[in-house]
Amino acid sequence: MTPSTLQGSAPAASSAAVPAPPLAARAASVGSSPVREILALTQRPEVISFAGGLPAPELFAAEPIRAAYDRVLAEEPQRALQYSTTEGDPALRGAVARRLGERGLPTGPDDLLVTTGSQQALTLLATALLEPGETVLVENPTYLAALQCFGLAGARVVPVDSDDEGVDPVALAEAVERERPKMLYLIPTFQNPTGRTLPLARREAVAELAARYGMWIVEDDPYGELRFEGEHEPWVSALPKAADRTVLLGSFSKVLAPGLRLGWLRAPAALRRACVIVKQSLDLHCSTVDQAAAARYLADNDLDAHLARVRDAYRERRDALLDGLSAALPPGSTWNHPQGGMFVWARLPEGYDATELLREAVAKDVAYVPGAPFFAGSPDPAALRLSFTTHTPEEIREGLRRLGDVLRSR
Structure with missing residues (x-):
């Protein structure tokens, strides 16, 4: 039997590769985080963002943390x-x-x-x-x-x-x-x-x-x-x-x-x-x-002393946000007064859609997180989350001015 006969008896090779198997159903059914996507939109330094639930980086205890790494690597590098x-x-x-x-x-x-x-x-x-x-x-x-x-x-x-x-x-x-x-x-x-x-x-x-x-x-x-x-x-x-x-x-x-x-x-x-x-x-x-x-x-280090400094700064920033909301948000809006943490929850009047307004806000160099993605049931389109931690009181006041311009234009 000749080599060509042997080749002719084999199944014909497919001209296209078989597609790879699909993702697991659980991976395909869960979407990415809208908050992470919003953060990507707000990376420009000129944007004043109330969107991210991020600690204030200027308040990190950077030098004591560096010293802790230095000491660990100097004293017990093999274990560390x-x-x-x-x-x-x-x-x-x-x-x-x-x-x-x-x-x-x-x-x-x-x-x-x-x-x-x-x-x-x-x-x-x-x-x-x-x-x-x-x-x-x-x-x-x-x-x-x-x-x-x-x-x-x-x-x-x-x-x-x-x-x-x-x-x-x-x-x-x-x-x-x-x-x-x-x-x-x-x-x-x-x-x-x-x-x-x-x-x-x-x-x-x-x-x-x-x-x-x-x-x-x-x-x-x-x-x-x-x-x-x-x-x-x-x-x-x-x-x-x-x-x-x-x-x-x-x-x-x-x-x-x-x-x-x-x-x-x-x-x-x-x-x-x-x-x-x-x-x-x-x-x-x-x-x-x-x-x-x-x-x-x-x-x-004294973590409580560090936290006292962080809390003092966040309190001042929360107060700046709360003080400016009545001028920035439309009449009929509501918001809460948290005793701590990082967030204020607000709601615009009926007929407003915080998700639709977000791109207009980002175009004006200000951002927030619409409330809708946080609901496991029917979302509230008028809700929004405002984080006050990552900007100074002066920047917060300017951000609210920009946000007010967007909302008044509607």
């Missing part, structure tokens, strides 16, 4: 540059545990898992807890990246009505009875996007419902140390009825620097162990040197 345990640097966990204990939540280092920001903690919890189709209750509106995280896990996300004091306990009780959720996700203090704080009576109602129906509570607290006025509320995690079913998330992003990408979760032992295993599959552990430097910073 090596692999480390998934649970996290013992000294860093010890420092976090002491701060929690000082604020009324007894915690040991072994109760904590260090994460790549509290955003990763959400991913760990969603993976460890949620089966596809299981129900998660959320405040409406709520943190956009949490909605993305739960969507990628295949969860069924059900919004619960909220008012000026946070999640409505009557609506929550009805939703828990009706939906029998696996998890309730809350940002009880200076919530993103609204800046609202849940009062003690409502926190106790949340704990009672969790105990009665057996659901998990995920208490996200990235902003709690940024209080400008009023008294601290206890964590839901500190309430006895919720102690065995509440996960507390924290972050160094808002109190130290987001570039460190360090956060933590405090959880009951069995769930924490499951999160450790999930984290091992994702990244093995957080950066050893970053954890060591953060622990060194906390040992060598």
Whole structure:
């Protein structure tokens, strides 16, 4: 048999390559963050942006942080540059545990898992807890990246009505009875996007419902140390009825620097162990040197003194924003007065669409975040989130003047 005969007996080669397999359904079904896309529009230095939930970079403790890295790399370079345990640097966990204990939540280092920001903690919890189709209750509106995280896990996300004091306990009780959720996700203090704080009576109602129906509570607290006025509320995690079913998330992003990408979760032992295993599959552990430097910073510096300076600056900026809103927003607009955090939640009169107006605003070198993407249910087109942290009072006043020009032109 000749070579040509052999070739002729083989299947004909395809003239075009077969397409690559498609993305997983969960990846295709969850969109990118509109907030991240808006931030890309506002990178021009002339834009005064109320859009990003970013800490003020000029307030970073850059020199003490640099000194902490220098000391770690000078004194223990072999440890700082090596692999480390998934649970996290013992000294860093010890420092976090002491701060929690000082604020009324007894915690040991072994109760904590260090994460790549509290955003990763959400991913760990969603993976460890949620089966596809299981129900998660959320405040409406709520943190956009949490909605993305739960969507990628295949969860069924059900919004619960909220008012000026946070999640409505009557609506929550009805939703828990009706939906029998696996998890309730809350940002009880200076919530993103609204800046609202849940009062003690409502926190106790949340704990009672969790105990009665057996659901998990995920208490996200990235902003709690940024209080400008009023008294601290206890964590839901500190309430006895919720102690065995509440996960507390924290972050160094808002109190130290987001570039460190360090956060933590405090959880009951069995769930924490499951999160450790999930984290091992994702990244093995957080950066050893970053954890060591953060622990060194906390040992060598007064974080509370640093936070006092940050709070003073943010209070002044919040006040500048609040003082100028009545002149910038159309008559009939409403807004809240947060006691801390990074955000003011505003609503334009009926007929205004904050999303449609955004491109006009950016053309005038001012930006904000429309409220619509933060809603798990029907969005409110007239709502918008205004962050006050990244500009001086003078810049805030100029930004409001520009925003007023856009809104008056409508």
